[in-house]
Each structure stands twice: as structure tokens, then as C-alpha cells.
Amino acid sequence: xxxxxxxxxxxxxxxxxxxxxQQALVAGGGMNExxxxxxxxxxxHNNGLATGxxxxxNSAGGVIHAKMESLRVLNNVAYVGGFITQTNGGLGTFPVGxxxxxxxxxxxxxxxxxxxxxxxDPNIGASxxxxxxxxxxxxxxxxxxxxxxxVTGAFLVRD
Numbered sequence: 598x599x600x601x602x603x604x605x606x607x608x609x610x611x612x613x614x615x616x617x618x619q620q621a622l623v624a625g626g627g628m629n630e631x632x633x634x635x636x637x638x639x640x641x642h643n644n645g646l647a648t649g650x651x652x653x654x655n656s657a658g659g660v661i662h663a664k665m666e667s668l669r670v671l672n673n674v675a676y677v678g679g680f681i682t683q684t685n686g687g688l689g690t691f692p693v694g695x696x697x698x699x700x701x702x703x704x705x706x707x708x709x710x711x712x713x714x715x716x717x718d719p720n721i722g723a724s725x726x727x728x729x730x731x732x733x734x735x736x737x738x739x740x741x742x743x744x745x746x747x748v749t750g751a752f753l754v755r756d
């Protein structure tokens with residue numbers, strides 16, 4: 598456990614040092630209390646565009662790979678949006694091309710939190726940029742109110 602926390606601290610230090618202070622960022626990985634495993638990295642660039650990726654493996658064996666295209670950070674909470682680029686078709690996965698959203702909370706003092714991934718068919722007008730709408734975090738809280746605690750690993754969220 599000590600080795601893991603040292604590696605995590607080193608990773609966060611390297612990520613923070615490599616980016617200018619004005620860029621929003623979410624990075625890290627961990628397993629939640631439901632057995633889901635997430636790795637994520639997303640950053641907002643000076644031009645306002647965000648890039649990144651995440652991989653989520655649920656406890657039922659489903660795997661989702663997504664390309665992140667939008668990031669909004671409010672205090673210690675990151676809201677990310679992107680497109681599913683690959684799945685293994687397992688239980689709990691969504692079709693390639695669907696828009697996917699995720700909320701990560703960096704608690705700094707205790708276990709970090711993550712929402713369940715929320716996927717929406719883009720044919721109904723969903724877009725990764727929805728996370729940039731001022732009211733969107735409130736909508737997200739209504740649609741996906743629960744957070745699962747991260748039991749191993751950690752996330753860094755920076756505004």
C-alpha cells in the first residue's frame with residue numbers, strides 16, 4: 598500500500614509540474630466500492646479545448662474506452678464529456694459513438710468519489726460540450742446523484 602501511494606503521489610507531482618497553472622485537469626485511477634475500475638486523464642488547453650481519455654471496467658466485465666472532448670472543473674469536482682470509442686460489448690456497456698459523461702470529486706482529505714458513467718445517444722442532441730453549460734452540473738446531480746467511493750487509488754482535480 599505504501600508503494601502504491603508513493604507512486605500515486607509521484608504521478609500527480611509529474612502531471613502537475615508538466616502543465617501550466619491555468620489548465621484545468623483531472624487525472625488518476627482507482628477502483629470504486631462497487632468494483633468498477635477507472636483510469637482517466639483530461640486537460641483543458643489554452644485554446645479552451647479539452648482532450649483526454651478514460652477506460653472504465655465495471656464489475657460485470659464490461660469495458661468502455663472513451664475520448665474526452667470537454668472538461669469543466671468547479672472547485673474540486675471535474676465534469677467530463679466525450680465519445681465512446683470502443684467497448685467489449687460486455688454487460689453495462691454502451692454503443693460506440695454514444696456521448697458519455699462522468700463526474701470525479703477530489704476530496705483531498707478522504708476517499709475520492711466518482712459517479713457512474715452516464716451515456717446518451719448523440720442522435721437526441723447530446724454533446725460532450727454539455728458539461729460547459731452553467732446549469733449542467735445541477736442536471737447531472739439530478740440524473741446521476743450517487744457517487745461511489747474510491748477504495749484504492751486517487752484522482753487529482755485542478756481548476
